[in-house]
Amino acid sequence: MKQKVTLTQAWQGNADCLHCAIRSSALFSGLTEKDFEMIHEPVGQVTLEPGCVIYKEGDAGHHLFTVRSGLVKLVQYLSDGTQRIVRLAHSTDVVGLEILVADNYAHEAIVLHTAELCRYPKDAVNLLSQHNPVLHKDLMTRWQKALSDADDWLTRLSTGPAKKRVANLLLRLVDKETTECFLFGRDDVGSILNITVETASRVIAEFKREGLIEQLGHNHFKLDIAALEAIAAG
Amino acid sequence: MKQKVTLTQAWQGNADCLHCAIRSSALFSGLTEKDFEMIHEPVGQVTLEPGCVIYKEGDAGHHLFTVRSGLVKLVQYLSDGTQRIVRLAHSTDVVGLEILVADNYAHEAIVLHTAELCRYPKDAVNLLSQHNPVLHKDLMTRWQKALSDADDWLTRLSTGPAKKRVANLLLRLVDKETTECFLFGRDDVGSILNITVETASRVIAEFKREGLIEQLGHNHFKLDIAALEAIAAG
DNA sequence: CGCGCAATTGAGTTTCGTCAAAATCGGTGG
């Protein structure tokens, strides 16, 4: 796992939320111009490279983040020091929601695929959510989505034999249009599926030999979706 | 798994929320008398026996529930028909939160240990949460707790060898005062820990032989907490 | 007292983890 890049103070302020490309599904979609005037700290945006740490577990913080593009992993460290990835956040997902009601982040957030992020000050979100019913409901919906994702993670990615888990992971990462999929290090695959690096590698190699996935480049595959779904259903 | 009991319309209306014994940690703790006047449908309460189904996955519903006492399991069914328990709710926990933003329940909720429940109409909660900042924040905190529980479930109860998982489960169920613990069917233990009934039984039997747990009655044990914590840390 | 379900135990098999080695990839510098 690379960890070369660190989050320097590269945030560029004054994102243009009113004309944001993903606004309809962004956190501040329900806000009016008047609402934006109430925010003193500007909404910042930044692009981060793989390996970059957005925040660490236990960090005090005052921001939550929307993932505009790319992929971010949320990691928790176990008592024995090993790490377990408890969620993946991709476009339109919010990470760091917990900072709205807690003082510290619950996970370590690390970029897996180059990601564009927006950053919101928690105080502004807390304040606005009490006056703006749309934002209020949107927040609830995001909590619900996070919880539903967590349940899905447990039932699909942490249950059953290794082949089934890997198939489910690939299907979750695939672009349905192109049937292509960008993967990442085998150690991360293992941390997600709760299997060892070797087992992850073995299963992926076997999928390649059996033609279920075709390698297009470094961690870049074309999937046989139907066949993988058969395995995923198990 | 028993499923003899069904939830008949046994709800007794007009719970006395203002003088509730667990009010300080109940869902409506932040409400004023004036708030209560705004609720047309009374808050109901009921006592349910083990096996009783509170709601099913996919059910349309208009209520969320506080568990006043007892134990409730939240179940999801996998593609192959087997069930996986994704959370346990005990005193002061809320189940069915998702109904605030979705039309259907996300899990099946079944009573494990005789439980007293309070029932809140979703419309009232949604309405009040937009005007009462305390309830608003309380709801957010409950979402966060549910999510944190889910993460904990994954890292503690679904990771590592079977003995470690069983130890973690027992420690989660134990009454720290008496060091006693009420368990349930081995099939439920298996569904929680993602192991088979046989493995669950073997581990528990082994714990008994090694004196880590002493059987006091049917599914009733006294625990050697220190020893179990050593295994749970593993 | 016996019936029936749940729990336990046993034997054999499969899967996965562990440890170790080999191969491959990506990047770097001559």
Place this chain on the structure above:
DNA sequence: CCACCGATTTTGACGAAACTCAATTGCGCG
């Protein structure tokens, strides 16, 4: 451009853990 280095991935051999199938025991309840 090519050779080399380190890191990642793949592969192999072996053992441990858990699953499956089956039989037995134990317990609660009528």
